[in-house]
Amino acid sequence: MILFQALLIFFILVIISRLILRLKHQEIRLIYFFKWLLFWLIVIGVIIFPEIINFLARNLGIGRGVDVAIYFALLLLFYFIFYLTVHIRSLESKVTKLARKIALNKKDDES
Amino acid sequence: MKTIILIPAFNEEKTIQKVINRCQPFADEIVVIDDGSKDKTSLIAKKNGAKVFKHEVNLGLGAALITGFEAALKIGADIVVTLDADGQHNPEEVPKLVQEIKNGAQFVVGSRMKHKSKKMPALRYFYNLGANLITYLLYGVWSSDSQSGLRAFSKDALCKINLNSQEMEVSSEFFKEVKKHNLVFKEVTIEPIYTKYSLSKGKTSQGFVTGLKTLARLILNKII
Numbered sequence: 461m462i463l464f465q466a467l468l469i470f471f472i473l474v475i476i477s478r479l480i481l482r483l484k485h486q487e488i489r490l491i492y493f494f495k496w497l498l499f500w501l502i503v504i505g506v507i508i509f510p511e512i513i514n515f516l517a518r519n520l521g522i523g524r525g526v527d528v529a530i531y532f533a534l535l536l537l538f539y540f541i542f543y544l545t546v547h548i549r550s551l552e553s554k555v556t557k558l559a560r561k562i563a564l565n566k567k568d569d570e571s
Numbered sequence: 572m573k574t575i576i577l578i579p580a581f582n583e584e585k586t587i588q589k590v591i592n593r594c595q596p597f598a599d600e601i602v603v604i605d606d607g608s609k610d611k612t613s614l615i616a617k618k619n620g621a622k623v624f625k626h627e628v629n630l631g632l633g634a635a636l637i638t639g640f641e642a643a644l645k646i647g648a649d650i651v652v653t654l655d656a657d658g659q660h661n662p663e664e665v666p667k668l669v670q671e672i673k674n675g676a677q678f679v680v681g682s683r684m685k686h687k688s689k690k691m692p693a694l695r696y697f698y699n700l701g702a703n704l705i706t707y708l709l710y711g712v713w714s715s716d717s718q719s720g721l722r723a724f725s726k727d728a729l730c731k732i733n734l735n736s737q738e739m740e741v742s743s744e745f746f747k748e749v750k751k752h753n754l755v756f757k758e759v760t761i762e763p764i765y766t767k768y769s770l771s772k773g774k775t776s777q778g779f780v781t782g783l784k785t786l787a788r789l790i791l792n793k794i795i
Binding site: 545549552553555556559560562563564566 | 604607624625626627628630634637638641642645735737791
């Protein structure tokens, strides 16, 4: 195993330990914990056995395995940005409705 | 007909008293929406006879206006006029907008761009022109001053429109609703007033970066 692989795996193990801590403190739901755990285990698998993405690259008609990883990473990142944007807007809308309700009801109480 | 002047305000303790006092002769009631101010805006507004509704946190111009419309309808408004709290509108021009509503218009905008002798600063003129064009391209309604804060609404228009904007993009969203509900839309000419104070506030609230953010939010509203 080359140093770069070891570093990446170490980095991911740190992320997994943070994930476990969040579950322990009930900051994330069990379903999200398992989804993220699965995701990071797959990434570790690909780091240890890079032939997996080379195999994928050959079958998908993409030149190099590294390119497959970059394409998938980009796709995932765009998906997360979209998901977070929608989620933040939904939260923003909830906070606004709440603040509006408080503002309108406070006046009612006073008058 | 009960006319309410609606003033969205955020940290406007320096100007709110003067604005409320100048508005009083032209409205049956004045409603101030304090959008999470950290200063004495609410207190001063209350002392000067305005009905105050306060957001606990700062939400943005759009959210403040929507709260204001709900409040105005609740207290029986027939006509609602919106006006900026920084003193950049002359309340003596409110009757012109109210008259248009009484003549049958449902949504009236006070246009600073139509004023012949007094012009707004060149950079503001350019920003506003761009905003008018974007509003037209997105919603298909042309206004000579889509971003003007001096507007009037009839009660039936307020009952029909459904706004979702959070911040400055609300100014353009009004035109989406004009198109959607086929509202009778008129413009009246108003004087562009730029005080040192309103220009200094505008630097942060209406600059180029805010313009880009507003554009991004308008596009997001369109697709999400």
